[in-house]
Each structure stands twice: as C-alpha cells, then as structure tokens.
Amino acid sequence: MRWQPATGFASSPHGNRRLRMRSARIVLVAAFGLGGCATLPPMQTPAIETPASFRHMDGWTTATPGDHLDRGEWWRGFADPVLDELIARVDERTPTLAAALARYDRALAAARLDRSDQLPNVDLAGSASRERLSAGRPIGPGEPIIANQIIFGVGLDYELDLWGRVRNSVRASTADAQAQEAALRSARLSLQASVADLYVRLRAVDAEQMLLTRTVAAYARADELIRTRHEGGIASGVDRSRSMAQLADARARSEALRAQRAAIEHRIAALVGESASSFAIAPAQQNLALPDLPPSLPSELLQRRPDIAEAQRRLVAANARIGVARAAFYPRISLGLGAGYQAVEAPIISADTGFWALGPISTIFNLFDGGGRRARLAISRANYEELAADYRQTVLDAFQEVEDGLSRMDALAGQNREQRIAAEAAARAENLALERYRDGAADYLEVTTAQTAALAAQRASITVDYDRARTAIALIRALGGATPDDT
Template sequence: MTRSLLLKPLCLAICLALTACASIGPRYDTPPVVDTPVAFKQGQGEWVRAAPADTLERGPWWQLFNDPVLSDLAARVEVSNQNVAAAAAAYAQARALVAQQRATLFPVVGLDASANRSGTRGGGTTTTTTSTGATVVTGSGGGSTRSSYQFDIGASWEPDVWGRLSRSVAGARAGEQASLADLAAARLAAQGEVAANYFGLREADAQRHLLSQTVAGYERVLQITNNRYNAGIAARTDVLQAQTQLANARADLLTVERQRAQLEHAIAVLVGQAPASFSLKAEPNWPITVPDVPLSVPSTLLQRRPDIASAERRVAQANEEIGIAQSAWFPSLRLSGSLGAGAASIGDLFSASSLVWALGASVAQTIFNAGATGAQVDAARAGFEEAVARYRQTVLTAFQNVEDQLAGVRVLSQQVTLREEASRAADLVEQQVLNRYQAGQVGFTEVVNAQATAQNARRALVQLQSDRQAAAVALIQSLGGGWTGLETTAGR
C-alpha cells in the first residue's frame, strides 16, 4: 500500500512531463527576407528555374576547360589540401556535437558495484554473524575480518518540458549543416584558386615563349644595326638603342620566369605538396579554352552558393539560442530512480531481503538572479539579428560578385577580337618599318617604337585570353560551382 502511494505521484509527474512539453521561443521556418532581383543586370534573356539548392550536385566544373592537367590538380585538392582537411575535421566535430546534444534527450543510467574486506591481526578465531548480516571472524587476541559487497544501479532523466533540449539539438544540427557548407566553400575556394594559378602559369608559359621570340628578334636587329654601324651607314646611337631594347626584353623574360616559379609553388601547396617535389611541364603552345556562359543565368543559382547556405544555417542556429535562453524562465524537472543491495556475501547480494529501491522527482526554479536570464535572452536576440545581417550581406555580396563577373566575361569576350586585330596590325607595321630601316628610309627610333608596340600588342592578347579564363573561374565560384546540374527553361 505504501509503495503504491509513492508511485502514484511519480507516475503523475512523468505523465505531466510527457504531455505538457512545449517549445519556448520563436519558430524558424524560412530564411530572412532579402530584397533580391529576379535576374542579373548583366544577364540576358528570360528564364524560369527548376529547383536549385546548395546540396545539388554541381559536378566537376573544371572539366568545362577541357584540360586534363587542371582536372588532375583539382581532384587532388579534394584529398590533399590542408584547408579542406581542416574544414572536414570541423564538420566531423559538428556531427559529433549533434550526437552529444541528442543524447541529452534520453535517460542516463549508471552502475556502481564494490567489494571490501577488512580486518585486524590476532590469535585464535571465532565466527559470528552480526545483525546487519556481515560475517565477522574474531581472533582470541582481538583480531577480526569483515567482508561486504554492494551494488547500485540508478537512472536520471530530465524531460524536455519546455523544448530546451530539443532546441539544443536543432541548433547543433544547424551548426552541422553550416559546417558542411563551410567544407564545400573551402573546397570550392581551393579548387578555384588552383584553377586561377594554373591559368596564370600557362599565361606565363605563353609570355615566356613570346619574350623568347622577341629576344631572338632583337638580337637579329642588333646584329643588323652593328653591321650598318660598321659600314658607316648607321649612327652609334642606333646600336645603343638596340642594346637597350634587347637588355630590357631579357629582363622582362626573367621577370616572367620568376612569376611562373611562384605560381608553380602556390599550386604545389594547394594540392598538398612541398614545392621542391612538384613541377609542371612548360607548354608554350597551350590551347586556350573558355567555356561558353549561358545567355540566361538565373539569380536563383545563388541558392547553391555554400557561403550563403552556411550563413542561413547560422541564422537558424541563432534562432534556437533564443528559445534555449528563454527556457531558463521556467522550472526544470528531473526524474530519478535507483535499485541497490548490500550483503556480506555474494550469494546474499541478490536476495529479495537485501534489495533497496528509490524513486524521486525534483523541480528547480530560479527565483532571483538580478536579471541574468533576461540579459541572456537579449544577448541571444542580438546574436540572431547579427546572424540575419550577415546573411543578408552575404547574399548582396554574392549578387555583386556575379554581376561583376558577368560584366567581365561579356566585355573580355568583345575585347578579344579587337586585341587580335591590333596585334596583327602591329606585326605588319613592325615588319614594314624594319624593312624601311634596312633600306635607309627611316631612323632606328621608328623601329624601336614599332617593335615595342608589336610586343605590347602580342602580350596584351595573351593576357586578355588568360583574363577570360580567370573571369570564367570567378563566375563559376560566384555561382556556387557553375551552372551545370540545373535545367533552366527560357521564358516566352
């Protein structure tokens, strides 16, 4: 009868805990509203989107450039780049935190067992049994020994009455998703940097090839000028000008070689290798491939950007912190129970007469803490507003990045035709002026000017072609990994 009276209030408390659970704090259903356009200013055409999301598979975007060396380097970033490895470890840590928070929803069970034997030294012995059941062996000289065994199994559980624990789990899960997005962002950034450095290296190869040809041409011009000078046709100043031009070209060649070495070292670090053990073969006639950018690029592609996804998940995590802070205004309930026994022998340890059980429930409520709880709630709300502001700024910056790169891709593609035309014309002028100089019709200063103009035109064309590839890589990064994996339909 007594046990029944004790169990009734405990069962009632458990039922109330299970049925009265209520989540305290604001709900989070959709990301904060950001005033965004339906299309990019620099884009063309009308479109409708399919269903983009940051978890959508983007595919190996670097294959758009049709370069097997670049594809190999980008794939090595996945497993060897240390920044990516650090982001992967942070994601694993976030996953473990989710499991840790989820464990708080379940009871904690503990087991404690002990065995002790004590005694004093003496002469002869007699064996007696005390009223507590312990066996005592007493010696004639006053010595005795005592044996005791005990075990206790207990459990405690805090019901999630106000949703504090479930919000902690939800916040940890949002943090895990944000860490996953950070991992994707780190991977995309490293792969984009590899591509940009690789294209810069190939540009250096092309520039070095052009400068080598220029140096060879200037050496021939110097020989011609020396011959004319020795024949008394040209002045000494012509020889000095030719020597100056040749020395400058050789210095420019060394500068390009230094730049190529630095780019090669940077690529080595990005793929997780020491620069001393990494090298890329020079390819002066490297074919330049620039992927075609779709005429209509939906602005909803930005939903695939990992930095936007991470910022949005941080907002959700900050929202859960508000509910966690507000739950401190309400009492917490804890249920506990235990079963144990103690005896002088192992055989008697599990007998019904030695078992002792206990059930309990406790409620705790803070009465006064000088406004600390309210301050925590205010801090959580301020943290939420900060996360919202960062999310909106991330979205706006993403639109700016895409607009910049779309404008760059469009303008650079138009400049290529003009640079090619300028380079062809400069080459013809250079040859004609050199022929007229050999015929004694013009001074050497005109030759120098024509050759400098032709060289600058050729190098500007190579630089522009590399810039087009760099702009394509930057656009792919701005769109969260390219435009593949989406089906866009032109609007009518």
C-alpha cells in the first residue's frame, strides 16, 4: 500500500507507538508460528534404472549433469572445409535459432520480473494544490481560509514473503529460463546435425552421379559396339534393344539424381538462412573422414544432452509452482512506509515540514473461493507428474538413440568392408562378360546382367560408405555433441 498524508482526527503519540508495537508483535508471531510451514515440496528427480554399460561399447561410467559443457566444433572431425563453412552460417543467419534465442531472452526477462518482487516497490510522488476551506468545516471552524498545500515524498510497498510465494515464483521462472537456455542449445545442436546430415547426403548423391556418369559413358561405348555388330549382322536385334535399354535406364537414373540433389541443396539453403534461388554447392566427390569415437564417449557425453537438461529444469519449475499454489492457502502480508515533506508555503523542505508513516501492515486471507486454490494446487501437481513422466521418457529415448547409433556403426563397419568386396567382384564379372561377348562365347544377356549387378553393387557401396558418416552424425547428436578432444 502507498503512503498518503493523514487526514481526520489526530491520534496521540502514545497511541501510535502502542499500535506499532502491537503490529510488530503480530508479524513476529506470524513469522515464527507459521513461517515453518514448508510450501515447497522436496525436489525428487525421477529414478531411472541405467545400464552398467552400453551393449555395443565398453567403458561406461556413471554420468553427472554437465549440459553446460562446450559441445565443441564436432563437425571438424569430418575434415571438410565446405561443411565447416555451412555450419558457421547456422549461427549467423538461420531464423530457427533466432526464434529460439528470442524465447530464451523472454524467459530471462520473465525471471527478472519475478525477482523484482523480492525487493520493495519504491515510488516518488509529489502534488500541489490550492483550496478554500469552508467556515463551517468540522475541525477548527472559523473564518474561511484559502491555503496552498505542497507535498513531496517517497512511498514504499513490500510483501513479507513468509510462505515463499515470491521465492518459489523466482525459482520457477529461473528454472524456466534455464530450460529455454537448454532448448536453445538443443536447437543449435539439432540444426548443426541436420545441416551435416544433408551435406553428407549431398556428397553421396555427387558420388553416385559421378558413378552414373562413368557408367553412361561405358554403356554408350558398349552400345556403339553393339550397333556396329548389329549393322554387320553379327549381333541380333535383341542384343541391340537390350543395349539401348541399359543406356537409357542409366541416363534416366542420372536425371533423377539431379532432381534429388537440387532438393537436398534447397533444404540446406533453408537451414542456413539462404535463399534457395541464390544458394549453390559445387558438385564434388568428397571422401569424408570419420570422427574418432573413443570407448569412454558415452559416459562423458550422454550427460550433456540439452533435451535432458531442459526436461529436468522444467521439472524443477513445476515443483516450485506447487510451492506457489500452496502459499495461496496462507495470508498475504504487506508493509507500507512513507516519508516526505508537506507545506503550505516555501520553504518546502525543512525540519518542521517533514512527515513519516510506518504502515499500514495489511493482511489478506481468503476465507472462501469455491475450491479455486485446491484446483490450482491439483493442476500444479498434475503438471509436475506429467513433466516427470516426460523426463523419464526423454532419458529412455536418449539411451535408445545411443544404443541404436552404436549398433549401427558397428554393423556398417562390417557391411562396408563386405560391400567393397562385392563391388570389386561385380566389376570383374562385368569385364569378363564383355570380353566373352566380344569373343563370341556369350550372348549380350550375360553382359547386361553383369552390368546391372556391377552398378547395383557399386551404388550400394557408396550408400554404405556415406551411411557411416550419417550414422556418426546421428550418434554425436544422440550423445549431446562432442568436444574437440573427443573427436
């Protein structure tokens, strides 16, 4: 409550002193008698059974929260300067990160707003008036009086936070801000991983396109041979038709890859905040290096997943809001103070014109609200239970994603080795079939069959090779990023 000049009948100094002492005793009794009532329930993070080790990697140790640690420039482990440049653009231009940053700034401002309630609200006020007092006034009747009045002073209003309503509101908003900070980290990591994944897909398409370019050239040479042999009456029309179909099919696949590459390139442009019309990445057959993922990586990095940190801090905020809802069952007590100067003429500021007021100490206690407070408390508890379940699911999903990445990396290593062997064998079979055809030892069906098998094996080898890079990106993302020392 704000101060204002006293009007009406004056009280004696002794009466004011007794009133102040009685008010102080009321506050002390309330503070010591009810201040011990805990409105904030103890924070208990949901217990989740964690494995002693990952099934597909040794070296697991218990993790401790560390989402604040630097994720590092993990993409540099792929040793590709074009990828480095693309990731650098993510922080500079993408609207997705700008929106996440704005949400974080808003949460910080909301936390500052709640913290402001922990301090007194101080107002500076002043007024000037000129008035005529009636001769029939109730106090001091007499002749009419025309008087000036000038008031200048400071007023203070402060809520005594005995039950923790303000403190718990601050806890909740602070945890919300920390959750938004974790969400910002999560959005940045997600964008970086998405750009890296799309870039690897683009290079996989480039590698396949170059393979098809070589294949089309080889098929064209073979078709020219078949055409010459057909015109000379050596090759049949069936052989000629098979050769033409093989060549046309390879050219069609090449055109399809061009459209696929353009779509991937456009998606990268959108993620880095560029216009698809003016954005381009030059085609190249880039052999990407794979980052080294040491055995101790899960124990060091799973703890840094920003989505787990976000879920945990939202749980802290929900727990604090239970305390806010509980505090509504207790009275709200506010203290007002005022001081200043009041005069009818200059000088305004002097020892004689000063005044002060302690109080009022006001108390508001709701007796009946139709069950509103109990309903709000039930809502806050239900919100906590929901977020606790979300937290458990987030952690379980994290373990699943890491296990998926580790098992897939293990499987792809063997698959890549065997697929290279298959591609080399299919290429030898293609050459042998073409030689046999030239020597008249086989028909062209054997050649086309060998060519189809060789192309399929080479394409599969390219797919597996780049899938290893994509899986490494997914694993790094599942682990919450990596520091330069990790990669």
